[in-house]
Amino acid sequence: MTDLVLHIHSSPAEIDAKAWNDLLALQPNPSPFMRHEYLAALHESESATPESGWTAAFVTLRRGKRLEGACPVYVKDHSYGEYVFDWAWANAYEQHGLKYYPKALVAVPFTPVPGARLLARDAKSRTLMVHGLVQWCKQEELSSLHLLFGADEDIAACAEAGLMLRHTVQFHWTNTEPGYPNFDAFLASLSHDKRKKIRQERRKVADAGVSFRWSRGADISTADWDFFYRCYARTYREHGNAPYLTRDFFRCMADTLPEAWVLFVAERAGKPIATSLIALSAAAENGASGIDAPVAAYGRYWGALERVDCLHFDACYYQPLQWCIDNGVSRFEGGAQGEHKMARALMPVKTTSAHWLAHPSFADAVERFLEREGAGIENYMDHLGERSPFKAS
Incomplete structure (x- = not known):
């Protein structure tokens, strides 16, 4: 039993901005893209709205009136603006007469920047949010849940809840x-x-x-x-x-x-x-x-x-x-992909997303695919590591 209660919000405007930003400031890797002002601007400017395929369903976790956890969630009917590509998964569903959309996405629209996604005061609250999100997806009959470019703490909570992990590569410069x-x-x-x-x-x-x-x-x-x-x-x-x-x-x-x-x-x-x-x-x-x-x-x-x-x-x-x-x-992140960035001293960094699929057979198939893809990513990272632009030490 817990006294924490999960709430679903149809707009970031329904969540107190100061409470959201105070929670963000507690995270080890906050970014401006997770600030309430940024997410609210996406909504208010009609950049990420139901008309453009981004239906807000933001989640908050509360103990009474106190905000213990929060995350941006969007119900989507396409896969544009994500930078972790699942088009092949959607095509496979369609070929088998199944609906991949709508799906749920925990991410910042159009923004492939790694960092905190599950804003929580402690690990327990973070894990409860993941379980709550999966349960909500089941209730809403959504095909899947995807958390993109999460912080290490987010990924650990997702892995503990049984979500599958997927790795991609970005290029960052370090001072x-x-x-x-x-x-x-x-x-x-x-x-x-x-x-x-x-x-x-x-x-x-x-x-x-x-x-x-x-x-x-x-x-x-x-x-x-x-x-x-x-x-x-x-x-x-x-x-x-x-x-x-x-x-x-x-x-x-x-x-x-x-x-x-x-x-x-x-x-x-x-x-x-x-x-x-x-x-x-x-x-x-x-x-x-x-x-x-x-x-x-x-x-x-x-x-x-x-x-x-x-x-x-x-x-x-x-x-x-x-x-x-x-x-x-101390750090400059060059965005998604772009092997040419290594010539400008931006070095490869592995980023991680987490995925849950409702359909058991497709979940098994995707898990096997991710195992093969993950091995390829490790080999790719090793290959890139041999091409350092820096002087030999």
Whole structure:
């Protein structure tokens, strides 16, 4: 018996923002993407709503009025915007005359950033949430439950509850203690060919007459946000897709979570031609929104109106890395996939998701598949480890 009660909410607006953020600040790996302001903006801007296939069903765990646990949950009728791909699973269901959608997702929409998903005061509350989520999925007759890019504590709770684990690879840069004093010192740590290539790429951008400026937090002007969105939307449309996030989403960010963003603007002859946007996370002990102590940065979005050789590399990697070094940021996460990032000193990191499937036979088949895939991931990590861009120690 327990006095903890599970509640389902149809909108993040139904949950007290301070209580949610206070719970997030207790987690070992908080990120700005799990803040109430970020999740509420996705909903209020109509970026993640039932109309776009993201029906909120947020979970809270309470003891009386006290919030003991919480997590973002979405009921989905597609698999877009997730970055842990289960299209083959959905196709297999369809081929056997079964419905894979709707399914339940514990994740941040459109955001493949590892970190806390099950916000809990202790391990018991975290495990109770997992069991409660599985039971709720059964009651709602959902095909499956998926927790994406979870923290170690989340994955441990899911494994204890019998969920299957799946691994993927991302690429992260680390500014190890005592930290690089400047960008040249960072370059000096690389092998000769990698160092030479980066300098050549940055020289091409400079020789094309391109320079950069950056703004942080409230210093990002409305005009810069407008220009950024123009570039962001153009990049998506050039790849044949509509942008996931609306302009109103970034307007919400400027209003409610400005401290979480740094914007780089590339200019030529005084005219802006490209932008890149990174997000910041602060130390848990300082609160997840502290502006003065960023400990991690996350490469998020970029776009350009003009084509300049190597501009993408400079805007998305070298400018953010130089900013991280200058501001004492210890980690830069480059997002999902991208083996080419190793040439820019972003090293492979294994990320984990957890999965529960209601259909026993499909659950058995997926478990066998994940065993084979997991062995392949381990071999892939070993292979990548042999290709370090750094000098031999």
